[in-house]
Amino acid sequence: MSIPTPKYAIGATVYAANTRQSPSFEPCPDCLGTKVWHSVLASGEELDFSCPTCREGYQGSSGRLRYTRVEGYVEELTIGSVRFDTASEYPVKYMCVETGVGSGRVYEEHRLQATLEEAQALLPKMVADYTAALEKRRAFNRSSRIKENAGSMAAHYRAKIRQCKREIESCERGLAREAQKKEVR
Ligand SMILES: [Zn+2]
DSSP, X not given: XXXXXXXXXXXXXXXXXXXXXXXXXXXOTTXXXXXXXXXXXXXXXXXXXXXXXXXXXXXXXXXXXXXXXXXEEEXXXXXXXXXXXXXXXXXXXXXXXXXXXXXXXXXXXXXXXXSHHHHHHHHHHHHHHHHHHHHHHHHHHHHHHHHHHHHHHHHHHHHHHHHHHHHHHHHHHHHHHHHHHHHHO
């Protein structure tokens, strides 16, 4: 196999389209920031419990969700070295002055553009694709979290209510017995 001709020479300025993540917050989509789910059971009973979607451990529901925002940006780079790997799907790779030559980041040729405009033109699709992938993972995590939590939480509180009702009844019986004793005296 012949050695391919590199598109960029040592010292050339090139542009790499990139994405990065930055942490961000948005109102909780399930409680709309109210931190509470109001539920009506089949029995007609109504109850409020703290929103499981935005609950963070023992801190309770915060009314907001952390999410990862994707930003696109373009790096301006100077070609520092050229590498060939004829066994690779992308046989020509570069290392750049700004990110380290010898040790540092390696850029496949198709990831580098000759002009800023060409690199910028790639950003919307890259951001959209990455955002879609993150959203998909996030939606899956959210739905499994709700399924796990919501039912078990409602059941937990209903059990607590039943227990409290039994305690009230028992206290009321105690009170009634005391009242009877007094009458007997
Ligand atoms: Zn919430």
